[in-house]
Amino acid sequence: MALALPGMKAWAQPDAWPGKPIKLVVNFPAGGAADQIARAINTPLQEALGQPVVIENRGGAGGNIGGDVVAKSAPDGYTLLLSSGGMVSVNPFIYAKMPFDPAKDLVPVAAAARVLVFLVVRPDFPAQDAKSFLAYVKANPGKLSFGSPGNGSSPHLATEMLKSQAGLVATHAPYRGAAPALTDLLGGQLDFLFDPGVAVPHIQAGKLKLLAVGSPTRSPLFPKVPTLAEAGLPGFDADTVFGLYAPAGTPPEIVARLNREVNKILAQPGPRERILALGGEASPMTPEQFHQRAMSDAQRFGKIIREANIRGD
Template sequence: MQRRTLLLAGAGLVASSAARAQSWAPSRPMRMVVPFAPGGAADTVGRLLAEPLGTSLGQPVTVENRPGGGTTIGALAVARAAPDGLTLLYATPNVQILNPHLMRNLSYDPQADFTPVIAILRAPKLLVVRPDFPAQDVAGLIALGKRQANGLTYASAGVASSGHLASAMFGQMAGLELLHIPFRGTAPATQDVMAGRVDFMMDNIATLLPLVRDGQLRALGVSTADPAVAAPELPPIGRTLPGFHDASFNYLLAPARTPPEITGRLNAALNEILESDALTRRFALMGIEKLGGTPQALEAMVKEEYDRWGPVIERGGIRLQ
Protein backbone atom coordinates (compact mmCIF):
# COMPACT_ATOMS: atom_id res chain seq x y z
CA MET A 1 0.00 0.00 0.00
CA GLN A 2 2.85 2.36 0.84
CA ARG A 3 4.50 1.73 -2.55
CA ARG A 4 1.16 2.23 -4.34
CA THR A 5 0.64 5.49 -2.47
CA LEU A 6 4.09 6.72 -3.50
CA LEU A 7 3.49 5.78 -7.14
CA LEU A 8 0.17 7.60 -7.17
CA ALA A 9 1.76 10.65 -5.56
CA GLY A 10 4.54 10.60 -8.13
CA ALA A 11 2.06 10.33 -10.97
CA GLY A 12 0.17 13.25 -9.51
CA LEU A 13 3.31 15.39 -9.42
CA VAL A 14 4.11 14.54 -13.05
CA ALA A 15 0.57 15.38 -14.12
CA SER A 16 0.65 18.61 -12.13
CA SER A 17 3.99 19.60 -13.69
CA ALA A 18 2.71 18.81 -17.19
CA ALA A 19 -0.41 20.87 -16.54
CA ARG A 20 1.65 23.85 -15.37
CA ALA A 21 3.89 23.53 -18.45
CA GLN A 22 0.89 23.62 -20.76
CA SER A 23 -0.64 26.58 -18.92
CA TRP A 24 2.46 28.81 -18.95
CA ALA A 25 2.45 31.60 -21.48
CA PRO A 26 4.80 34.59 -21.80
CA SER A 27 3.38 37.83 -20.47
CA ARG A 28 5.22 40.08 -22.92
CA PRO A 29 7.39 39.82 -26.08
CA MET A 30 10.34 37.42 -26.01
CA ARG A 31 13.84 37.64 -27.45
CA MET A 32 16.13 35.01 -28.92
CA VAL A 33 19.77 36.05 -28.63
CA VAL A 34 21.91 34.87 -31.55
CA PRO A 35 25.63 35.31 -30.72
CA PHE A 36 26.53 35.93 -34.39
CA ALA A 37 26.09 38.71 -36.92
CA PRO A 38 22.96 38.77 -39.10
CA GLY A 39 22.94 36.71 -42.27
CA GLY A 40 24.81 33.59 -41.13
CA ALA A 41 23.44 30.08 -40.71
CA ALA A 42 22.67 30.48 -36.99
CA ASP A 43 20.86 33.76 -37.61
CA THR A 44 18.86 32.20 -40.45
CA VAL A 45 17.70 29.22 -38.38
CA GLY A 46 16.99 31.41 -35.37
CA ARG A 47 14.62 33.50 -37.48
CA LEU A 48 12.99 30.37 -38.91
CA LEU A 49 12.16 29.34 -35.35
CA ALA A 50 11.26 32.74 -33.90
CA GLU A 51 8.10 33.43 -35.90
CA PRO A 52 6.32 30.10 -35.35
CA LEU A 53 7.42 30.06 -31.70
CA GLY A 54 5.81 33.45 -31.21
CA THR A 55 2.63 32.23 -32.87
CA SER A 56 2.56 29.15 -30.64
CA LEU A 57 3.12 31.08 -27.40
CA GLY A 58 1.02 34.14 -28.20
CA GLN A 59 3.82 36.70 -28.00
CA PRO A 60 6.28 37.87 -30.70
CA VAL A 61 9.83 36.52 -30.52
CA THR A 62 12.50 38.97 -31.67
CA VAL A 63 15.92 37.81 -32.83
CA GLU A 64 18.65 39.89 -31.17
CA ASN A 65 22.11 39.57 -32.70
CA ARG A 66 24.97 39.82 -30.17
CA PRO A 67 28.10 38.85 -32.12
CA GLY A 68 31.66 38.82 -30.84
CA GLY A 69 33.98 37.13 -28.41
CA GLY A 70 33.54 33.68 -29.88
CA THR A 71 29.85 33.70 -28.77
CA THR A 72 30.75 34.90 -25.25
CA ILE A 73 29.03 38.29 -25.59
CA GLY A 74 25.67 36.80 -26.46
CA ALA A 75 26.07 33.98 -23.94
CA LEU A 76 26.82 36.42 -21.13
CA ALA A 77 23.75 38.50 -21.99
CA VAL A 78 21.52 35.47 -21.57
CA ALA A 79 23.35 34.22 -18.47
CA ARG A 80 22.52 37.58 -16.80
CA ALA A 81 18.89 37.64 -17.96
CA ALA A 82 15.94 36.93 -15.70
CA PRO A 83 14.87 33.25 -15.62
CA ASP A 84 11.33 34.05 -16.76
CA GLY A 85 11.26 32.31 -20.14
CA LEU A 86 11.40 35.57 -22.06
CA THR A 87 15.07 35.26 -23.09
CA LEU A 88 16.60 32.36 -25.01
CA LEU A 89 20.08 31.75 -26.37
CA TYR A 90 20.59 30.19 -29.79
CA ALA A 91 23.68 28.19 -28.91
CA THR A 92 26.37 26.50 -30.97
CA PRO A 93 29.01 24.16 -29.49
CA ASN A 94 31.20 27.17 -28.65
CA VAL A 95 29.02 28.23 -25.74
CA GLN A 96 29.27 25.18 -23.45
CA ILE A 97 31.46 22.63 -25.25
CA LEU A 98 34.40 24.35 -26.95
CA ASN A 99 34.99 27.70 -25.22
CA PRO A 100 35.71 26.13 -21.81
CA HIS A 101 38.59 24.25 -23.47
CA LEU A 102 39.70 27.10 -25.75
CA MET A 103 39.59 30.07 -23.38
CA ARG A 104 41.35 30.43 -20.05
CA ASN A 105 38.94 32.93 -18.49
CA LEU A 106 35.30 32.75 -19.52
CA SER A 107 32.96 35.55 -18.49
CA TYR A 108 30.21 33.05 -17.63
CA ASP A 109 29.91 29.55 -16.18
CA PRO A 110 29.19 27.32 -19.19
CA GLN A 111 27.14 24.84 -17.19
CA ALA A 112 25.76 26.58 -14.10
CA ASP A 113 24.52 29.71 -15.91
CA PHE A 114 22.14 27.97 -18.32
CA THR A 115 19.13 25.65 -18.45
CA PRO A 116 18.78 23.27 -21.43
CA VAL A 117 15.67 23.67 -23.58
CA ILE A 118 15.98 21.66 -26.80
CA ALA A 119 18.42 20.43 -29.44
CA ILE A 120 17.60 22.02 -32.80
CA LEU A 121 19.76 20.55 -35.55
CA ARG A 122 22.98 18.91 -36.57
CA ALA A 123 25.05 20.00 -39.56
CA PRO A 124 27.25 17.35 -41.18
CA LYS A 125 30.55 18.34 -42.74
CA LEU A 126 32.15 17.23 -45.98
CA LEU A 127 35.82 16.40 -46.44
CA VAL A 128 36.68 17.87 -49.84
CA VAL A 129 39.66 18.15 -52.21
CA ARG A 130 40.16 19.68 -55.64
CA PRO A 131 38.74 17.60 -58.53
CA ASP A 132 42.15 16.35 -59.76
CA PHE A 133 43.56 15.56 -56.31
CA PRO A 134 45.47 12.24 -56.40
CA ALA A 135 43.57 10.59 -53.51
CA GLN A 136 40.23 9.10 -54.56
CA ASP A 137 38.85 8.33 -51.11
CA VAL A 138 39.56 8.74 -47.40
CA ALA A 139 41.88 5.73 -47.32
CA GLY A 140 43.83 7.21 -50.22
CA LEU A 141 44.10 10.57 -48.46
CA ILE A 142 45.48 8.94 -45.32
CA ALA A 143 47.93 6.86 -47.32
CA LEU A 144 49.10 9.92 -49.26
CA GLY A 145 49.59 11.87 -46.04
CA LYS A 146 51.76 9.12 -44.61
CA ARG A 147 53.88 8.88 -47.78
CA GLN A 148 54.59 12.58 -48.15
CA ALA A 149 57.59 13.78 -46.18
CA ASN A 150 55.94 17.09 -45.29
CA GLY A 151 52.47 15.65 -44.70
CA LEU A 152 49.29 17.35 -45.86
CA THR A 153 47.86 20.84 -45.51
CA TYR A 154 44.27 21.70 -44.66
CA ALA A 155 42.29 24.92 -44.78
CA SER A 156 39.71 26.25 -42.37
CA ALA A 157 37.58 29.32 -41.79
CA GLY A 158 39.83 30.29 -38.87
CA VAL A 159 41.50 29.10 -35.69
CA ALA A 160 39.12 26.98 -33.58
CA SER A 161 36.44 27.03 -36.27
CA SER A 162 34.43 23.83 -36.57
CA GLY A 163 36.34 22.85 -39.70
CA HIS A 164 39.68 23.38 -37.95
CA LEU A 165 38.67 21.18 -35.03
CA ALA A 166 37.19 18.43 -37.20
CA SER A 167 40.31 18.30 -39.39
CA ALA A 168 42.57 18.29 -36.33
CA MET A 169 40.64 15.34 -34.91
CA PHE A 170 40.87 13.57 -38.29
CA GLY A 171 44.65 14.01 -38.36
CA GLN A 172 45.06 12.84 -34.76
CA MET A 173 42.97 9.72 -35.28
CA ALA A 174 44.66 8.89 -38.60
CA GLY A 175 48.18 9.46 -37.24
CA LEU A 176 48.94 12.18 -39.79
CA GLU A 177 51.20 15.21 -39.67
CA LEU A 178 48.99 18.06 -40.86
CA LEU A 179 49.67 21.76 -41.35
CA HIS A 180 46.73 24.02 -40.58
CA ILE A 181 46.21 26.99 -42.92
CA PRO A 182 43.60 29.29 -41.32
CA PHE A 183 41.68 31.83 -43.38
CA ARG A 184 39.32 34.65 -42.52
CA GLY A 185 36.17 32.79 -43.48
CA THR A 186 35.02 29.76 -45.44
CA ALA A 187 35.02 31.41 -48.89
CA PRO A 188 38.77 32.17 -49.15
CA ALA A 189 39.61 28.77 -47.63
CA THR A 190 37.49 27.07 -50.26
CA GLN A 191 39.11 29.08 -53.05
CA ASP A 192 42.59 27.93 -52.06
CA VAL A 193 41.53 24.29 -51.92
CA MET A 194 39.98 24.57 -55.39
CA ALA A 195 43.15 26.26 -56.67
CA GLY A 196 45.36 23.48 -55.29
CA ARG A 197 47.25 25.69 -52.84
CA VAL A 198 45.90 23.65 -49.90
CA ASP A 199 45.25 19.90 -49.92
CA PHE A 200 41.85 19.53 -48.24
CA MET A 201 39.30 21.03 -45.89
CA MET A 202 36.20 20.15 -43.92
CA ASP A 203 33.24 22.44 -43.59
CA ASN A 204 29.46 22.35 -43.39
CA ILE A 205 27.66 20.38 -46.06
CA ALA A 206 25.34 23.30 -46.87
CA THR A 207 28.35 25.36 -47.96
CA LEU A 208 30.38 22.72 -49.79
CA LEU A 209 27.81 20.42 -51.38
CA PRO A 210 26.78 22.90 -54.13
CA LEU A 211 30.45 23.20 -55.15
CA VAL A 212 30.74 19.41 -55.21
CA ARG A 213 27.61 19.13 -57.35
CA ASP A 214 29.07 21.73 -59.75
CA GLY A 215 32.32 19.79 -60.07
CA GLN A 216 34.46 22.50 -58.46
CA LEU A 217 35.34 20.23 -55.53
CA ARG A 218 35.35 16.48 -54.93
CA ALA A 219 33.94 15.05 -51.70
CA LEU A 220 35.77 12.10 -50.15
CA GLY A 221 33.38 11.57 -47.25
CA VAL A 222 30.88 12.95 -44.78
CA SER A 223 31.70 13.58 -41.14
CA THR A 224 28.66 11.99 -39.51
CA ALA A 225 28.56 8.38 -38.34
CA ASP A 226 25.73 7.67 -40.79
CA PRO A 227 25.31 8.92 -44.38
CA ALA A 228 23.99 12.47 -44.59
CA VAL A 229 20.39 12.94 -45.66
CA ALA A 230 21.47 15.60 -48.17
CA ALA A 231 24.11 13.36 -49.79
CA PRO A 232 23.37 9.69 -49.01
CA GLU A 233 25.80 8.53 -51.70
CA LEU A 234 28.82 9.82 -49.80
CA PRO A 235 30.45 7.38 -47.35
CA PRO A 236 30.98 8.36 -43.71
CA ILE A 237 34.63 9.00 -42.87
CA GLY A 238 34.15 6.66 -39.91
CA ARG A 239 33.88 3.65 -42.21
CA THR A 240 37.57 4.12 -43.00
CA LEU A 241 38.59 5.73 -39.70
CA PRO A 242 36.58 3.87 -37.03
CA GLY A 243 35.23 6.10 -34.29
CA PHE A 244 35.43 9.33 -36.29
CA HIS A 245 32.23 11.33 -36.26
CA ASP A 246 31.46 15.02 -36.09
CA ALA A 247 28.45 17.23 -36.67
CA SER A 248 28.04 20.74 -35.36
CA PHE A 249 24.76 20.88 -33.50
CA ASN A 250 22.72 23.91 -32.54
CA TYR A 251 20.39 24.15 -29.57
CA LEU A 252 18.47 26.53 -27.34
CA LEU A 253 19.27 27.49 -23.75
CA ALA A 254 17.47 29.54 -21.13
CA PRO A 255 19.04 31.30 -18.13
CA ALA A 256 19.78 29.18 -15.08
CA ARG A 257 16.91 28.66 -12.62
CA THR A 258 14.26 28.92 -15.31
CA PRO A 259 11.35 26.89 -13.85
CA PRO A 260 10.68 23.43 -15.33
CA GLU A 261 7.12 24.38 -16.30
CA ILE A 262 8.52 27.13 -18.53
CA THR A 263 11.24 25.03 -20.16
CA GLY A 264 8.70 22.24 -20.58
CA ARG A 265 6.29 24.54 -22.43
CA LEU A 266 9.09 25.91 -24.61
CA ASN A 267 10.33 22.40 -25.35
CA ALA A 268 6.86 21.16 -26.34
CA ALA A 269 6.24 24.14 -28.63
CA LEU A 270 9.63 23.82 -30.33
CA ASN A 271 9.27 20.06 -30.85
CA GLU A 272 6.01 20.75 -32.68
CA ILE A 273 7.70 23.40 -34.81
CA LEU A 274 10.56 21.05 -35.71
CA GLU A 275 8.04 18.44 -36.82
CA SER A 276 6.25 20.85 -39.14
CA ASP A 277 6.42 20.17 -42.87
CA ALA A 278 7.54 23.72 -43.63
CA LEU A 279 10.59 23.58 -41.39
CA THR A 280 11.45 20.02 -42.47
CA ARG A 281 11.52 21.12 -46.12
CA ARG A 282 13.58 24.22 -45.35
CA PHE A 283 16.13 22.24 -43.34
CA ALA A 284 16.42 19.71 -46.16
CA LEU A 285 17.22 22.50 -48.61
CA MET A 286 19.93 23.76 -46.24
CA GLY A 287 21.46 20.29 -45.87
CA ILE A 288 20.88 20.17 -42.12
CA GLU A 289 19.07 17.59 -40.03
CA LYS A 290 16.56 18.39 -37.30
CA LEU A 291 16.94 16.96 -33.79
CA GLY A 292 14.38 17.88 -31.12
CA GLY A 293 13.87 15.79 -27.97
CA THR A 294 13.88 16.55 -24.26
CA PRO A 295 15.96 19.00 -22.23
CA GLN A 296 17.52 15.99 -20.49
CA ALA A 297 18.65 14.53 -23.82
CA LEU A 298 20.23 17.86 -24.75
CA GLU A 299 22.04 18.04 -21.41
CA ALA A 300 23.49 14.56 -21.97
CA MET A 301 24.55 15.45 -25.51
CA VAL A 302 26.38 18.58 -24.34
CA LYS A 303 28.28 16.62 -21.69
CA GLU A 304 29.26 13.91 -24.17
CA GLU A 305 30.54 16.46 -26.67
CA TYR A 306 32.40 18.42 -23.97
CA ASP A 307 34.25 15.26 -22.90
CA ARG A 308 35.00 14.29 -26.50
CA TRP A 309 36.47 17.59 -27.71
CA GLY A 310 38.61 18.37 -24.69
CA PRO A 311 41.41 15.90 -25.55
CA VAL A 312 41.38 16.95 -29.23
CA ILE A 313 41.86 20.61 -28.33
CA GLU A 314 44.48 19.86 -25.69
CA ARG A 315 46.50 17.56 -27.94
CA GLY A 316 46.35 20.05 -30.77
CA GLY A 317 47.42 22.94 -28.53
CA ILE A 318 44.49 24.99 -29.84
CA ARG A 319 43.69 28.20 -27.95
CA LEU A 320 41.73 31.39 -28.42
CA GLN A 321 43.04 34.61 -26.90
Protein backbone atom coordinates in the same frame (compact mmCIF):
# COMPACT_ATOMS: atom_id res chain seq x y z
CA MET B 1 30.93 19.67 -15.53
CA ALA B 2 27.15 19.82 -15.20
CA LEU B 3 24.57 22.11 -16.72
CA ALA B 4 21.86 23.78 -14.72
CA LEU B 5 18.57 22.05 -15.46
CA PRO B 6 14.99 23.34 -15.38
CA GLY B 7 13.87 23.85 -11.83
CA MET B 8 17.16 25.20 -10.49
CA LYS B 9 16.98 28.78 -9.17
CA ALA B 10 13.45 29.01 -10.59
CA TRP B 11 11.79 32.42 -10.51
CA ALA B 12 8.07 32.99 -10.46
CA GLN B 13 6.60 32.71 -13.94
CA PRO B 14 5.41 36.04 -15.37
CA ASP B 15 1.71 36.28 -16.09
CA ALA B 16 0.60 35.42 -19.62
CA TRP B 17 4.06 34.68 -20.96
CA PRO B 18 4.94 35.70 -23.60
CA GLY B 19 3.47 39.18 -23.44
CA LYS B 20 6.05 40.97 -25.57
CA PRO B 21 8.65 40.22 -28.30
CA ILE B 22 11.38 37.69 -27.57
CA LYS B 23 15.03 38.23 -28.47
CA LEU B 24 16.84 35.19 -29.88
CA VAL B 25 20.59 35.74 -29.72
CA VAL B 26 22.61 33.70 -32.22
CA ASN B 27 26.20 33.60 -31.00
CA PHE B 28 27.74 33.15 -34.45
CA PRO B 29 27.73 35.45 -37.50
CA ALA B 30 24.94 35.63 -40.05
CA GLY B 31 25.12 32.96 -42.73
CA GLY B 32 26.60 30.22 -40.57
CA ALA B 33 24.95 27.01 -39.40
CA ALA B 34 23.64 28.45 -36.10
CA ASP B 35 22.12 31.42 -37.92
CA GLN B 36 20.43 29.26 -40.54
CA ILE B 37 19.03 26.88 -37.94
CA ALA B 38 17.65 29.84 -35.99
CA ARG B 39 15.93 31.12 -39.12
CA ALA B 40 14.53 27.65 -39.87
CA ILE B 41 12.59 27.61 -36.59
CA ASN B 42 12.04 31.35 -36.14
CA THR B 43 8.81 31.92 -38.09
CA PRO B 44 6.94 28.85 -36.76
CA LEU B 45 8.10 29.71 -33.23
CA GLN B 46 6.64 33.21 -33.60
CA GLU B 47 3.38 31.67 -34.78
CA ALA B 48 3.30 29.22 -31.88
CA LEU B 49 4.04 31.85 -29.23
CA GLY B 50 2.01 34.68 -30.75
CA GLN B 51 4.87 37.17 -30.39
CA PRO B 52 7.74 38.32 -32.62
CA VAL B 53 11.01 36.43 -32.12
CA VAL B 54 13.77 38.81 -33.13
CA ILE B 55 17.11 37.29 -34.14
CA GLU B 56 20.23 39.15 -33.07
CA ASN B 57 23.64 37.89 -34.25
CA ARG B 58 26.37 38.37 -31.63
CA GLY B 59 29.33 36.36 -32.92
CA GLY B 60 32.87 36.15 -31.63
CA ALA B 61 35.11 34.25 -29.19
CA GLY B 62 33.72 30.85 -30.19
CA GLY B 63 30.21 31.82 -29.18
CA ASN B 64 31.21 33.31 -25.81
CA ILE B 65 30.17 36.87 -26.65
CA GLY B 66 26.57 35.96 -27.47
CA GLY B 67 26.48 33.39 -24.68
CA ASP B 68 27.56 36.03 -22.17
CA VAL B 69 24.79 38.39 -23.32
CA VAL B 70 22.15 35.76 -22.62
CA ALA B 71 23.75 34.41 -19.44
CA LYS B 72 23.59 37.91 -17.92
CA SER B 73 20.05 38.67 -19.12
CA ALA B 74 16.96 38.57 -16.95
CA PRO B 75 15.68 34.97 -16.61
CA ASP B 76 12.18 35.90 -17.72
CA GLY B 77 11.86 34.03 -21.01
CA TYR B 78 12.38 37.08 -23.19
CA THR B 79 16.05 36.52 -24.05
CA LEU B 80 17.09 33.18 -25.50
CA LEU B 81 20.22 31.81 -27.13
CA LEU B 82 20.68 29.59 -30.14
CA SER B 83 24.16 28.10 -30.04
CA SER B 84 26.26 25.20 -31.12
CA GLY B 85 26.71 22.70 -28.33
CA GLY B 86 30.39 23.57 -28.39
CA MET B 87 29.86 26.67 -26.29
CA VAL B 88 28.98 24.32 -23.41
CA SER B 89 30.97 21.18 -24.24
CA VAL B 90 34.12 22.72 -25.75
CA ASN B 91 34.70 26.33 -24.67
CA PRO B 92 35.37 25.57 -20.98
CA PHE B 93 38.32 23.45 -22.15
CA ILE B 94 39.87 25.98 -24.50
CA TYR B 95 39.36 29.33 -22.74
CA ALA B 96 41.39 29.92 -19.58
CA LYS B 97 38.82 32.51 -18.54
CA MET B 98 35.24 32.83 -19.74
CA PRO B 99 33.01 35.83 -18.94
CA PHE B 100 30.33 33.42 -17.73
CA ASP B 101 30.00 29.80 -16.67
CA PRO B 102 27.81 27.92 -19.17
CA ALA B 103 27.34 25.11 -16.67
CA LYS B 104 25.82 27.45 -14.09
CA ASP B 105 24.58 30.49 -15.96
CA LEU B 106 22.58 28.85 -18.76
CA VAL B 107 19.86 26.22 -18.84
CA PRO B 108 19.32 23.85 -21.80
CA VAL B 109 15.89 24.37 -23.36
CA ALA B 110 15.60 22.39 -26.59
CA ALA B 111 17.88 20.74 -29.11
CA ALA B 112 17.26 21.87 -32.67
CA ALA B 113 19.58 20.05 -35.03
CA ARG B 114 22.37 17.53 -35.21
CA VAL B 115 24.93 19.28 -37.38
CA LEU B 116 27.15 17.11 -39.53
CA VAL B 117 30.48 18.20 -40.96
CA PHE B 118 31.46 17.58 -44.57
CA LEU B 119 35.04 17.25 -45.82
CA VAL B 120 35.15 19.49 -48.89
CA VAL B 121 37.79 20.58 -51.41
CA ARG B 122 37.77 22.52 -54.68
CA PRO B 123 37.11 20.55 -57.87
CA ASP B 124 40.78 20.86 -58.93
CA PHE B 125 42.09 19.18 -55.76
CA PRO B 126 44.18 16.13 -56.77
CA ALA B 127 42.24 13.63 -54.62
CA GLN B 128 38.97 12.17 -55.85
CA ASP B 129 37.86 10.38 -52.68
CA ALA B 130 38.58 10.30 -48.96
CA LYS B 131 41.24 7.60 -49.11
CA SER B 132 43.24 9.37 -51.81
CA PHE B 133 42.79 12.66 -49.91
CA LEU B 134 44.30 11.14 -46.76
CA ALA B 135 47.19 9.74 -48.78
CA TYR B 136 47.81 13.07 -50.51
CA VAL B 137 47.83 15.13 -47.31
CA LYS B 138 50.08 12.58 -45.62
CA ALA B 139 52.51 12.78 -48.54
CA ASN B 140 52.62 16.60 -48.25
CA PRO B 141 53.10 17.27 -44.52
CA GLY B 142 52.63 20.93 -43.59
CA LYS B 143 52.05 22.05 -47.16
CA LEU B 144 48.25 22.24 -47.06
CA SER B 145 45.99 24.62 -45.14
CA PHE B 146 42.50 24.19 -43.76
CA GLY B 147 39.98 26.69 -42.48
CA SER B 148 37.45 26.63 -39.66
CA PRO B 149 34.89 28.98 -38.06
CA GLY B 150 37.38 29.47 -35.20
CA ASN B 151 39.56 27.70 -32.66
CA GLY B 152 37.60 24.95 -30.94
CA SER B 153 34.68 25.05 -33.39
CA SER B 154 33.28 21.69 -34.44
CA PRO B 155 34.93 21.88 -37.90
CA HIS B 156 38.26 22.66 -36.24
CA LEU B 157 37.90 19.75 -33.83
CA ALA B 158 36.86 17.50 -36.71
CA THR B 159 40.10 18.33 -38.52
CA GLU B 160 42.17 17.76 -35.39
CA MET B 161 40.48 14.36 -35.05
CA LEU B 162 41.36 13.67 -38.65
CA LYS B 163 44.98 14.72 -38.18
CA SER B 164 45.30 12.63 -35.02
CA GLN B 165 43.74 9.45 -36.40
CA ALA B 166 45.38 9.61 -39.83
CA GLY B 167 48.75 11.05 -38.77
CA LEU B 168 48.45 14.21 -40.88
CA VAL B 169 50.15 17.61 -40.64
CA ALA B 170 48.35 20.68 -42.01
CA THR B 171 48.10 24.39 -41.16
CA HIS B 172 45.01 25.78 -39.44
CA ALA B 173 43.51 29.13 -40.48
CA PRO B 174 40.76 30.16 -38.01
CA TYR B 175 38.00 32.54 -39.16
CA ARG B 176 35.14 34.38 -37.46
CA GLY B 177 32.46 32.05 -38.75
CA ALA B 178 31.92 29.33 -41.35
CA ALA B 179 30.88 31.66 -44.17
CA PRO B 180 34.20 33.57 -44.46
CA ALA B 181 36.16 30.30 -44.31
CA LEU B 182 34.03 28.95 -47.14
CA THR B 183 34.65 32.12 -49.16
CA ASP B 184 38.40 31.63 -48.91
CA LEU B 185 38.16 27.96 -49.87
CA LEU B 186 36.20 28.91 -52.97
CA GLY B 187 38.73 31.66 -53.68
CA GLY B 188 41.73 29.36 -53.49
CA GLN B 189 43.22 30.62 -50.20
CA LEU B 190 42.56 27.28 -48.47
CA ASP B 191 43.03 23.67 -49.53
CA PHE B 192 40.26 21.96 -47.58
CA LEU B 193 37.85 22.32 -44.69
CA PHE B 194 35.16 20.57 -42.73
CA ASP B 195 31.95 22.40 -43.55
CA PRO B 196 29.02 22.52 -41.07
CA GLY B 197 26.49 22.77 -43.89
CA VAL B 198 26.81 26.23 -45.40
CA ALA B 199 28.70 24.79 -48.41
CA VAL B 200 25.89 22.43 -49.40
CA PRO B 201 24.63 24.63 -52.31
CA HIS B 202 28.20 24.86 -53.66
CA ILE B 203 28.57 21.09 -53.44
CA GLN B 204 25.30 20.60 -55.29
CA ALA B 205 26.37 23.14 -57.94
CA GLY B 206 29.70 21.37 -58.51
CA LYS B 207 31.77 24.28 -57.18
CA LEU B 208 33.13 22.09 -54.38
CA LYS B 209 33.92 18.41 -54.15
CA LEU B 210 32.53 16.45 -51.20
CA LEU B 211 34.89 13.66 -50.18
CA ALA B 212 33.46 12.32 -46.91
CA VAL B 213 31.08 12.88 -44.00
CA GLY B 214 32.50 13.23 -40.48
CA SER B 215 29.61 11.37 -38.82
CA PRO B 216 28.98 7.81 -37.64
CA THR B 217 26.38 7.38 -40.40
CA ARG B 218 26.00 8.72 -43.92
CA SER B 219 24.10 11.92 -44.54
CA PRO B 220 20.56 11.47 -45.91
CA LEU B 221 21.31 14.45 -48.17
CA PHE B 222 24.33 12.68 -49.73
CA PRO B 223 23.66 8.97 -49.24
CA LYS B 224 26.33 7.91 -51.74
CA VAL B 225 29.13 9.76 -49.92
CA PRO B 226 31.00 7.54 -47.42
CA THR B 227 31.79 8.40 -43.83
CA LEU B 228 35.38 8.79 -42.71
CA ALA B 229 34.91 5.61 -40.70
CA GLU B 230 34.24 3.82 -43.99
CA ALA B 231 37.36 5.46 -45.43
CA GLY B 232 39.53 3.85 -42.78
CA LEU B 233 39.13 5.98 -39.61
CA PRO B 234 37.03 3.79 -37.30
CA GLY B 235 34.73 5.53 -34.83
CA PHE B 236 35.17 8.97 -36.39
CA ASP B 237 32.39 11.22 -35.06
CA ALA B 238 32.52 15.03 -35.17
CA ASP B 239 28.77 15.71 -34.97
CA THR B 240 27.48 18.43 -32.67
CA VAL B 241 23.98 19.37 -31.54
CA PHE B 242 22.77 22.96 -31.85
CA GLY B 243 19.90 24.22 -29.76
CA LEU B 244 18.22 26.74 -27.50
CA TYR B 245 19.41 27.90 -24.09
CA ALA B 246 18.02 30.38 -21.57
CA PRO B 247 19.47 32.21 -18.58
CA ALA B 248 19.66 30.02 -15.47
CA GLY B 249 16.65 30.71 -13.28
CA THR B 250 14.21 30.91 -16.18
CA PRO B 251 10.89 29.54 -14.86
CA PRO B 252 10.61 25.81 -15.59
CA GLU B 253 7.14 26.34 -17.05
CA ILE B 254 8.62 28.60 -19.72
CA VAL B 255 11.42 26.13 -20.45
CA ALA B 256 8.88 23.31 -20.77
CA ARG B 257 6.64 25.38 -23.06
CA LEU B 258 9.55 26.31 -25.32
CA ASN B 259 10.71 22.70 -25.43
CA ARG B 260 7.26 21.49 -26.47
CA GLU B 261 6.91 24.16 -29.16
CA VAL B 262 10.37 23.58 -30.63
CA ASN B 263 9.86 19.82 -30.72
CA LYS B 264 6.55 20.33 -32.53
CA ILE B 265 8.27 22.64 -35.01
CA LEU B 266 10.97 20.05 -35.68
CA ALA B 267 8.25 17.59 -36.66
CA GLN B 268 6.97 19.93 -39.38
CA PRO B 269 8.12 19.29 -42.97
CA GLY B 270 9.19 22.89 -43.63
CA PRO B 271 11.71 23.33 -40.79
CA ARG B 272 12.93 19.74 -41.15
CA GLU B 273 13.63 20.32 -44.85
CA ARG B 274 15.44 23.59 -44.17
CA ILE B 275 17.68 21.85 -41.65
CA LEU B 276 18.23 18.95 -44.06
CA ALA B 277 19.21 21.44 -46.76
CA LEU B 278 22.11 22.38 -44.46
CA GLY B 279 23.08 18.75 -44.32
CA GLY B 280 21.84 18.53 -40.74
CA GLU B 281 19.09 16.52 -39.10
CA ALA B 282 16.26 17.79 -36.88
CA SER B 283 16.89 16.43 -33.38
CA PRO B 284 14.02 16.90 -30.92
CA MET B 285 15.04 16.14 -27.32
CA THR B 286 13.95 16.82 -23.79
CA PRO B 287 16.07 19.35 -21.87
CA GLU B 288 17.61 16.46 -19.94
CA GLN B 289 18.52 14.59 -23.13
CA PHE B 290 20.04 17.77 -24.55
CA HIS B 291 22.06 18.18 -21.34
CA GLN B 292 23.29 14.57 -21.46
CA ARG B 293 24.35 14.94 -25.09
CA ALA B 294 26.41 18.00 -24.16
CA MET B 295 28.12 16.05 -21.40
CA SER B 296 28.92 13.18 -23.77
CA ASP B 297 30.33 15.62 -26.32
CA ALA B 298 32.45 17.25 -23.62
CA GLN B 299 34.17 13.95 -22.89
CA ARG B 300 34.74 13.18 -26.59
CA PHE B 301 35.97 16.61 -27.62
CA GLY B 302 37.88 17.25 -24.40
CA LYS B 303 40.23 14.42 -25.29
CA ILE B 304 41.04 15.96 -28.69
CA ILE B 305 41.45 19.44 -27.18
CA ARG B 306 43.98 18.17 -24.65
CA GLU B 307 45.90 16.15 -27.24
CA ALA B 308 46.12 19.06 -29.72
CA ASN B 309 46.58 21.70 -26.97
CA ILE B 310 43.85 23.86 -28.52
CA ARG B 311 43.33 27.32 -27.03
CA GLY B 312 40.63 29.88 -27.72
CA ASP B 313 41.15 32.83 -30.05
